[in-house]
Amino acid sequence: MSSVQSVAPARPNFLKMLLGSPILGPVAALLMASIFFAVMSPRFLSGPNFSLILQQVMVVGVLAIGQTLVIITTGIDLSNGMVMALSGVLMASFAAQKGLNPLLAVLLSLVVAMAFGLLNGGLVTGIGLPAFIVTLGTMNIAYALTRIYTTSTITNLPRELTFLGETFNIGGTAIANGTVLMLGLYVITWFVLKYTPAGRSVYAVGDNIEAARLAGINTKRVLLGVYTFAGLSYGIAALLQVARTGVGDPQAGQTSNLDSITAVVLGGTSLFGGRGSIVGTLIGALIVGVFRNGLQLLGVESTYQVLITGVLVIAAVSVDQLTHRK
Amino acid sequence: MTTQTAGRVLLEMKGIGKSFPGVKALEGVNLSIREGQVHALLGENGAGKSTLIKILSGAYTRDEGEIFFDGQLADIKAPADAEHLGISTIYQEFNLAPNMTIAENIFLGHLPTKAGTIDWATVKKRSRELLDSLEVDLSVDALTGSLSVAQQQMVEIAKALNRNTRILVMDEPSAVLSERDIENLFAVVRRLQASGIGIIYISHRLREIFELADEVTVLKDGRYVDTKQVADVNMEQLVNLMIGRDLEDVYPKRHGEPGEVVLEVSHLAQAHLAKDVSFQLRACEIVGFAGITGSGRTEVARVIFGADKPTAGEMKLYGKPFRPRSPRDAINQGVALVTEDRKRQGLLLKLQVYFNTTVSGLDRLTSFGVLRLQDEMTLVQQWIKNLRIKTPSPEFMVVNMSGGNQQKVILARWLSLGIKVFIMDEPTRGIDVGSKSEIYQTMADLAEQGVAIIMISSELPEVLGMSDRVMVMREGRMVKELSRAEASEEEIMLYAVGHEEVAS
Numbered sequence: 156m157s158s159v160q161s162v163a164p165a166r167p168n169f170l171k172m173l174l175g176s177p178i179l180g181p182v183a184a185l186l187m188a189s190i191f192f193a194v195m196s197p198r199f200l201s202g203p204n205f206s207l208i209l210q211q212v213m214v215v216g217v218l219a220i221g222q223t224l225v226i227i228t229t230g231i232d233l234s235n236g237m238v239m240a241l242s243g244v245l246m247a248s249f250a251a252q253k254g255l256n257p258l259l260a261v262l263l264s265l266v267v268a269m270a271f272g273l274l275n276g277g278l279v280t281g282i283g284l285p286a287f288i289v290t291l292g293t294m295n296i297a298y299a300l301t302r303i304y305t306t307s308t309i310t311n312l313p314r315e316l317t318f319l320g321e322t323f324n325i326g327g328t329a330i331a332n333g334t335v336l337m338l339g340l341y342v343i344t345w346f347v348l349k350y351t352p353a354g355r356s357v358y359a360v361g362d363n364i365e366a367a368r369l370a371g372i373n374t375k376r377v378l379l380g381v382y383t384f385a386g387l388s389y390g391i392a393a394l395l396q397v398a399r400t401g402v403g404d405p406q407a408g409q410t411s412n413l414d415s416i417t418a419v420v421l422g423g424t425s426l427f428g429g430r431g432s433i434v435g436t437l438i439g440a441l442i443v444g445v446f447r448n449g450l451q452l453l454g455v456e457s458t459y460q461v462l463i464t465g466v467l468v469i470a471a472v473s474v475d476q477l478t479h480r481k
Numbered sequence: 482m483t484t485q486t487a488g489r490v491l492l493e494m495k496g497i498g499k500s501f502p503g504v505k506a507l508e509g510v511n512l513s514i515r516e517g518q519v520h521a522l523l524g525e526n527g528a529g530k531s532t533l534i535k536i537l538s539g540a541y542t543r544d545e546g547e548i549f550f551d552g553q554l555a556d557i558k559a560p561a562d563a564e565h566l567g568i569s570t571i572y573q574e575f576n577l578a579p580n581m582t583i584a585e586n587i588f589l590g591h592l593p594t595k596a597g598t599i600d601w602a603t604v605k606k607r608s609r610e611l612l613d614s615l616e617v618d619l620s621v622d623a624l625t626g627s628l629s630v631a632q633q634q635m636v637e638i639a640k641a642l643n644r645n646t647r648i649l650v651m652d653e654p655s656a657v658l659s660e661r662d663i664e665n666l667f668a669v670v671r672r673l674q675a676s677g678i679g680i681i682y683i684s685h686r687l688r689e690i691f692e693l694a695d696e697v698t699v700l701k702d703g704r705y706v707d708t709k710q711v712a713d714v715n716m717e718q719l720v721n722l723m724i725g726r727d728l729e730d731v732y733p734k735r736h737g738e739p740g741e742v743v744l745e746v747s748h749l750a751q752a753h754l755a756k757d758v759s760f761q762l763r764a765c766e767i768v769g770f771a772g773i774t775g776s777g778r779t780e781v782a783r784v785i786f787g788a789d790k791p792t793a794g795e796m797k798l799y800g801k802p803f804r805p806r807s808p809r810d811a812i813n814q815g816v817a818l819v820t821e822d823r824k825r826q827g828l829l830l831k832l833q834v835y836f837n838t839t840v841s842g843l844d845r846l847t848s849f850g851v852l853r854l855q856d857e858m859t860l861v862q863q864w865i866k867n868l869r870i871k872t873p874s875p876e877f878m879v880v881n882m883s884g885g886n887q888q889k890v891i892l893a894r895w896l897s898l899g900i901k902v903f904i905m906d907e908p909t910r911g912i913d914v915g916s917k918s919e920i921y922q923t924m925a926d927l928a929e930q931g932v933a934i935i936m937i938s939s940e941l942p943e944v945l946g947m948s949d950r951v952m953v954m955r956e957g958r959m960v961k962e963l964s965r966a967e968a969s970e971e972e973i974m975l976y977a978v979g980h981e982e983v984a985s
Contacts, residue, residue, distance in 0.1 A: 350851050352843035359840055362829040369788060369818065369826050370894070371809040371841045429831050 177423050177430070180474060181438040184421075188442060192449030199452055202328030209334040212444035214239075214399065216337050216437065217392040218411055219418040220344050221272070221385025223436045226419050227361045228381055229428030230279060230286030234271060235389045236411030237297035240404070242268040242393035244301055247309040247403020250316055257315035265390035271297060272386020276379040294412065301405050309403030320398035333395045340391065344433045357381060362429035417464065418443060421471050442467070488516025491551065491679045492537075492568075492648055498545030499532055501881070506532045510546070510705045512698055514648060514679040519670060521690040521711070522683045524700035525723060525885070525913025530683050533700070534650050537681075538570040539563040569641035570650040573657065575633050579626030584608035586625050587640045611639040615669055631662035638669060649673060650681040655689055667693055685913075687716050699723055724914045731918045732946035733925040739949065740764030743933040744803070744816075744902050746785070749794035754780040756957040758794070762902065762933045767924060769948030770937040771973045777957035778937045779821055782904045785935075786818035787811035798902070812841055815901035819891055819908055821937070827891050828879050835861040835875040838893045845898075864893035869919060885916025892923060903927060906937045921947060941970045953977050 193200040218235045225232045242264040249260035271293055278289040319333035348354035356377045359367040368374045396407055422439030424431025443464055450460045492514040499507040507529045514520050522530050535541040537548070539560040548555045550566050557563050563570075577586050585592075587608045593600045608621040617635045619628070625636055634654060641649055651670075655663045670693060674680060682694060690697055691711060699706040699722040706722050744762040749755060755777040762768055770778045783789040785796065787805030796803040798814060805811035808818070820826035829837055838861045839846060846857045861875045868889045872882060879887055888908065895903065905924070909917045924947065928934055938944050944951055951968045953961040953976040961976040 350854070352847055352852065355836065355840065355843055355852075358832060358836070359829050362832050363825070366826050366829055367840075369786075369808050369820060370829075371807075371812040373807065373809060429829070 178432055178435040178438060180471070180478070181422050181435050181442065184471065185438050185442050185445065188445050188449065192445065192452065196449065196452040199449055202326070204448065204452075206322075206328050206330050206334070208441070208444045208448045209337075210331045210399065211448060212440045213331070213333050213337040214392050214396045215411060215414045215418060215443070216440040217340060217388055217395055218415040219422075219436045219440055220340055220433065221388035222412075222415040223419050223422070223424055223431060223433055224344075224357060224381045225286065225385050226416075226424055226426060227357055227428060227431045228378060229361050229364075230378075230382075231290065231416070231426070232275065232286065232382075232385060233290040233412045234275065234294040234297055235385070235392075235415055236408030237294045237301065238268050238271045238386065238389045239393045239396060239411060240406070240408040241271075241297045241301040241304075242390045243397045243407055244305060244309065244403045244405050246393065247312055247316065247397055248305065251309055251312050251403070257313045261316070261394060264393060265387060268390030268393065269383050269386040272383040272389070273379065275386070276382025279382065280375045280378045305405055308405070310401075312397065312401060312403070316394075317398050317401050319395055320401065331399075333398055336391070336395070338437075340388070341433060341437050348433055353377075353380070358429055361431075414443070417468050420468055423471075423475060425475075488518065488677060488679075490514070491516050493549040494533070494537065494546065495549070496546040497533065497536060497543050497548075499536060499541060499543055505703060507536075507543075507703045508545075510700060510703075511708070512681075513708070514681060516647075516679055517674050517677045518696060519674055519680045519682055519694045521694035521697040522681055522700070523687075523690065523697055523719065523723060524706075525915050528700040528723075528913070529703040530700055531652070532703070534570060534652060534681065534683070537563065537568060537648075537650060564644060567645055567647035568650070569644060569646040569648070570652065571634070571637045571641065571654060572652050573654075575637055577625045577633055577636060580624060582622045583612070583619060583625055583628075583636050583639075584621040586636055587611060587621075587643050589640070591644070607643065608639070611642055614642070615639060615672075630657045631659070631665065634658070634666070635669070638673075642673075646678060648679045648681065650683075652683045653685065654682070655684060655686060663689075687719055690719070691716070720914065724918075731914070731921065733918075733922050735767075735925050735928060737765040737929050739766040740931060741799075743799060744785070745797040745800075746781075747795050747797075749781065749784060749796065750792045751777075751780045751784050751789055752792055754957055755784070758954075758957075758959045760952055760959060760962070762935060764901075764931045764933050765928050766949045767928050767934040767936055767947055769944040769951040769968075770935060770954060771939075771941070771944050771951055772954035772977045774939065776954040776977065778954050779906055780957075781954075782818055782906055782935065782937060785811070785902070785904060786816055788818070812898065812900075815899075817895040817898065817900040817903050819888075819895070819903070819905040821906040821910070823884070823887055823891065823911075828887055830880040831878060833876045834865070834870070834872050834879055834882075834890055837879050837890050838864060838875075838897065841894055842898045860897060861893075864897055868893055868896075868923065883913065883916075885912045885920075888912055888916065888920060892920065896923075896927075900932065902933050902935075904935045904937070907939065908936060909938075909940070909943060941973060944968075944973065945970065955979055 198204060218239060222232055222235060245267055246260045246264035249255040249263060250257040275289050275293055278284050279286050319336060320331060322329035322331050348357065356367070356372050359370065359372055360374050360377045364374050397403055418440035419436050420426065420439065421442050422432065422435030422437070424435060446463060446467065447460050450463065490513055494510065494512040497507055497510040510529065510533055512533065522533070524530050532541065536543045537557065539557045539562050542558050548557055555566055578589065584604050588604050593603050605621050612619060612621065615635055615638060617632070619632060625633055628636065654666060658666060670680060684690060694711050696708060697711055697719065698708045699719070701723060741764055742761050743764050747759045749758040758781055772778050780789065784791045787808050787810050803814065805814065805816065824830060829840065835857060839857050843852065846853050846860070858875060864870070865872060865875065870889045870893065871886050879890055909920055912920070924934060924936070936947055945968055949965055951963045951973060952959055953963065953973055955977055963972060
């Protein structure tokens with residue numbers, strides 16, 4: 156340490172890390188929103204309410220994991236809500252109506268969701284279609300398949316399918332199993348993006364796919380992997396959706412695609428690709444959750460909640476644009 | 482040509498300074514332009530020329546210093562301020578709407594109206610006059626998208642003249658032009674000069690400066706070096722001011738003898754772009770690939786690197802059949818390609834120095850599927866030091882670096898893998914003299930260590946200065962191999978363009 160020349164390994168300095176971090180904006184927004192609602196409503200700042208917020212965001216939160224990866228590679232996925240609905244209806248029906256082993260039913264529906272992801276990825280890489288068009292198509296296909304399969308809600312689900320909606324207690328606060336699963340998925344995705352070559356490839360492909368290929372990255376495999384993994388996350392979201400509502404609902408997920416994009420964008424991920432953070436997406440999902448919950452506590456109608464979410468997205472992207480401009 | 486007593490001082494920039502996060506881009510820079518003067522702005526890439534003219538044109542705002550226009554203090558804060566003063570800039574990338582006509586482009590944003598509708602008669606008449614004054618024989622109704630680069634440049638000039646330009650800034654205007662178009666450009670510049678316009682002319686080509694400019698201001702590392710009358714200096718002195726050393730030292734001396742045959746290419750073809758190409762490449766040697774653009778050199782390189790599939794022929798690497806299925810496959814066998822277009826095909830521009838350096842060799846930095854980030858950082862810092870890459874930190878985004886430093890990042894990427902065959906496509910294009918000589922030195926060191934290098938280059942002095950052998954390509958064919966002793970600029974050009982054309 157005596158030599159001026161030596162480059163000391165950077166000490167982990169939390170404040171410095173946060174200041175230079177791309178998630179600074181989202182974190183600040185989340186804190187400010189939380190403080191605002193804590194001041195406005197005495198019921199906001201409590202364990203049970205936070206647990207509720209987590210439960211309210213867990214479905215969109217998990218959908219947004221796949222969406223984040225897709226968006227980092229300059230794609231977009233409009234199909235995720237409909238794929239989730241199809242997957243949810245299938246798992247509910249297989250287990251409750253067809254008498255399949257519930258775990259097998261879940262597994263089969265996850266495979267269906269992944270197959271949709273693979274199809275999206277295959278069309279994007281194989282034919283080179285824009286992700287927007289491909290997923291617009293598969294969104295309609297998944298929607299139609301769901302309605303062809305059933306138009307009625309599937310009830311009387313076995314306990315295995317609702318387990319993730321159940322709660323356990325920590326210090327008097329009931330926490331849903333599903334929220335733990337969601338947080339676990341975020342940790343895994345964060346780790347993969349930061350600490351594995353595969354994670355690096357995702358960013359490389361998003362920055363410049365041709366340069367990535369010429370740097371030795373198998374770009375087709377990366378894209379197929381990203382879309383298939385995204386499909387898996389939609390299948391898991393279906394599991395959470397079914398568990399939370401206790402039914403297989405063919406009407407589920409109607410606005411989930413846009414909700415998940417909202418979370419990703421609020422989390423600071425660029426729609427132009429190459430730049431983005433999975434932690435940011437979690438925070439983005441929480442920002443939406445905190446606003447909806449807080450406004451609800453203040454007695455604001457749900458239509459106005461949607462309106463405010465819209466304003467929020469535009470404001471967040473504007474701030475992002477202005478701060479990234481030279 | 483030089484008239485010390487040329488017109489009065491039109492523009493004066495004094496003590497200009499500008500900082501970006503982590504970089505002091507300009508400090509204490511002065512520039513003074515007279516009416517009817519061609520003033521060259523000279524410096525390596527990253528010396529601050531672009532920053533300075535962006536400040537002048539209002540694209541950036543300065544942090545320090547003053548600007549005087551016509552003796553009055555001028556506070557240029559936005560492009561509109563510069564335009565109002567009569568300062569026009571023609572950047573390398575033109576600012577034309579391709580689907581609009583020449584006349585529409587000339588009047589873009591300033592369309593005159595008559596009784597509430599656009600006065601097309603005036604637009605066309607005035608555009609015609611401007612084109613005539615530049616001796617451009619084009620219809621004012623032609624779409625700019627259909628024009629050649631040289632013609633588009635003339636439209637840009639006409640556009641500037643239409644705004645009563647008093648200072649015209651031209652950023653490397655000759656870089657995109659052929660020899661003939663350059664002559665034409667010079668004639669136009671001289672006419673503008675005669676009409677009293679002050680011209681700031683940025684170029685890397687020293688010859689042009691001696692042909693065209695009255696005065697030259699040199700920048701280095703964002704600082705003002707000196708301003709000279711062109712008549713008072715010679716080329717060596719200018720280079721010295723720019724880089725602080727002499728020109729002869731640019732090409733390193735090498736002594737190594739070529740070793741065993743590393744790569745053998747036989748009858749290789751790639752679609753209609755490369756035909757029946759055969760050659761051998763030995764360890765420790767640098768083979769220059771000369772030829773005009775489109776002669777098939779890049780296509781051959783891409784096939785060897787596995788980026789494109791050959792349509793015929795075979796290759797051997799160390800005597801064994803070599804058929805790379807992908808760039809990854811080629812890299813794994815020790816072949817690397819430095820692409821011609823650094824920004825589109827080489828770098829991940831919006832990602833960091835460390836990311837770009839290790840992206841091709843992450844498997845070496847992985848244990849049990851997990852990246853060893855600490856080891857990665859050590860490796861990257863080692864290469865930053867070895868190649869003297871100028872960057873505030875390994876986390877710096879490469880898009881914000883100069884061309885020379887960007888190219889060094891690419892070199893670091895491949896060198897850290899220990900490659901055996903190195904194909905470099907225009908390795909010093911758009912790179913300043915200082916970085917150029919460092920890249921040459923790195924190439925020489927690699928050859929000494931046994932690496933076999935193919936250098937594709939359109940700069941003949943570079944081909945002659947660096948190559949042990951020169952292969953000349955024309956229309957997809959390998960037309961001639963020249964030894965170092967045989968090779969000369971004339972000889973190479975003769976084969977590169979073909980005897981027939983030379984004769985005619």
